[in-house]
Amino acid sequence: MKRGFLTVPRWDRRAILRFWVTFVVAVGFAGLVTAAILRLLDEPEVWVGLAIPFLAALAIGMFAVPVHMLPAIVVVILAVFPTRLIPSGGPFNALPPMALLLAVWVFRRLVLDQRSPRLERFGPVTRVGPRLAVYTLAILFAAWLFIAAFLAGGGETELGWSIAFVLSALVPLLVFDAREEVALLRPVLIIVGALVGLNIFIEMLLGFSPVYGIVDVVLGASREFEFSVYRARGAFSHPLFAGAFLTIPVCLAIGGWITTGKKWMLLCGALAGAGILGTVSRGSIAAVAVAVAIALVVTPFFLGWQRITRWFALLALAAVGGLAVLNFGPLLDRADSIESRLSADVRDRALTVAIDAAQYGGWFGTGPGTSGETGRLFDSIVIENSLLQLLISVGVPGLLFFLGFMGCLVLAAWSHRDLGVGMAVIAYVVAITGFNSLDAVRSMHILIGILALLAVNDAREMARPATDVRDSFPTPTSVTAG
Template sequence: MKAQPQVATRLYTPVAALLSVMLTAFLVVVLARESHTLLGALLGAVLLLVAMAVPRHVLPAAAVIIYALLPTKLLPGTAMMEALPLGTILLIVWRVRVWLDAHLSTRRTDWEPDRPRGSWGAAAAACAALFSLWALISAMAHSSTFFGLGWIVSFCAAVFVGLTVRSAPQEAALLRRTWIVVGGLAGSYAVLEFVLGGSPLFGTLYALVGETTSQHWSVYRAEVSFSHPLFAGVFLSVATVLGVLSWMERRESASLVWGLLSAAGVVATLSRGPMLATIAALIAGLVIVGLRRGERRPGQFALLAVIGLAAAVVVSRLEAFATRTGSVEAELSAGARRTGMDVALQAAASSNYLGTGPATSGQTAARFGSVVIENSYLQILISLGLPGLILLLGILAAVLVIALRARRTAAAAAAMSVVIAFAGFNALDAVRSMHLILGLVVFLALHLPADDGDDPAAGASDHHRFGPRQRRPRPSGRLTGDSGPTLRRG
């Protein structure tokens, strides 16, 4: 049997194809900026063709690559592009291809889960179904516009796609490794951007198409390609947590390096929410790892402690960080968050805590104050009411329990970082790309192989055809050859 190609070789063709699509789309946008509808249709058609041609298991990882490399400001401003991020479209295509392979393919497939989810999986699925139904009822009751209905499609397609399949370990393993590497590269660029006080690549692209950056603060905050430092901070926070904890559990030295580069990128965004989310998720993950291991490999914990202490000293001495913390906009932001709580509760009470329809929190809150609600969960409370918020929290809690019970510590901690970060800005009800980020960490929490298990992405190119890679048994006290008598030591 021929040896299976390595991951890098398998990824070369689809990544090259995706990069070609993005470059072509950018050139078309620059040359014909006005024809948004035609350009959107062309880009969507090309992306669909590529997504149907590449190996199925690379699509979730490709969603991360596209999200990180293709700024939304460069995309045509069509209704389709505003309703669904390109990464979410890839997840939808992936799910369709899973269904086609299961029902139309003649080759044998294996859909048995690596570990059954049990009652917690049923609880997550039930909450997801009820959430979708409640959001649809709310949209119909309040005559929601296309924007509101598009919100339902975007959120459900991105966040719940992982719940619709029983097992996708190869996709999740490749997604983890891709996110770590892409996050490390993005973090390195964020540091460069922070040092230069500008974005040499994306700033130039924005200037070519007449777009501007989000910079309006007293100090420069890195945003990479994500259009805002907060969005960049959330993406890099996930990469940091995955990288560090993958090193702890799998002894992947490269993952630690990429993770530290991502952590530097989080600092370069000067976003306090993602910073705190990263620290909290790492502490939680390390505590879980320590409790499971006992006293094994204490050197790793000691090294992380030294790195963390050094990082804290460096950050505390950063003049930009001190300026940002004591700036007027930081004080206004903190005050807006305190005022936003009162405004959100008044807005939620106006509908008897039943919600005013999906994606309506901004306009509803505007009737009670001019402050922006910088908390995703308060936004959901306003738009989908107390039932919607309870169901959403139930889904997230069940997913975290599933991940922890299956020993997916890195994935669980990454999901924690996103959940915590979303409490600090208006993400879920206002920013569709954050649906994709939440959906991908949920996907990892549900399907990533256990932290102490084999990585299917490093094995066969088709997990469902060849089956999961088997562990090689450890040698015992005897040495045996392929044939012949047993040899004893000594």
């Protein structure tokens, strides 16, 4: 009898199907990216021969690397690759490239069922309750986004913003067990944050970027904005974006040092914190200060009395850091500038504009991504507050769902005694209240997806494989910790 597809053993059939599905998706991904870039270029015939092989190699590469590395790769690209070179127009308004890369990871984990063999040696995921709260709020927020979009008419802006946010921030949660990914993602974030912070601080001291200045020269662009002092930004398109990103590795490093005592984390946190100073971003500095202040309150519950000396060390470092910030020259110069006073005036007016715009939308929002358009009906200023922008665009229900989702991330992280991730979520939320991130900068949505992965997955479980029979029985230490 002729050997056909149906007579092939089941495991071989799965391999064949996975190969062709992978091939089709890789080619489709490359084609989508190529089409989008060619649409933005003035002379596509010049670039088509180069773009297609490069993008095909990139797409296939995303399917070739070990699957657990993909979230960490996304973070590295976001932190070190010049933002202005990442496409953001055309279809990428709804499908940000970083979100597409995470979608490839979700596709490989769920559809192709790819995972590390190491996961098989570990027990089931624990502490389901906090996860359930996170997933419930995620579903409610996603549902409300599309309800608000259709209530507003279902235009390109509303649907595009909703798809971009869900794909970036919520779809990664479809991978229920990402402990191995997080075990790599966390140290990568801390180390990359330290390197980025060091580079940004050096850029601030020099007054130009020795790393990314060449890119700007080639593109014929200037790195300087209309600021009263030089504000470094590294690979990011604005200092505020760089500062908000760096709040995450700073808090991860500080929290990791508090709970583990590893001094290299403290060093990395200091370097990333120096980078925040280099951006001269008062919002990000305040965000870290708020996170550290909350950590001072909750740290005794994480450490216990035996390691309480770290609490005093944190208090001392907070005092030293506060004095350094208060005496930081560029920050003082900016505080005395006309730019600073104008910025403060704009933020004061933003609250009034946001309330008027929210009332205009009946407190149910004028549609995701429309806060800028709606706000201009009442004032010409830009509302530099992401939460006020959400109030306008998705209304009171959407804002409450978002805040509830972020709050559940904090609780989920702290349920498995991860102080650093909880601090990072708090700091990031505080940081984005200082500029128009969520509603206007869709590429920043990916950081919420990264924070969600860190919060719901306990990476420490990957370091305790049950390879010995004795490991299956509780010990006094594990009972106390649990």
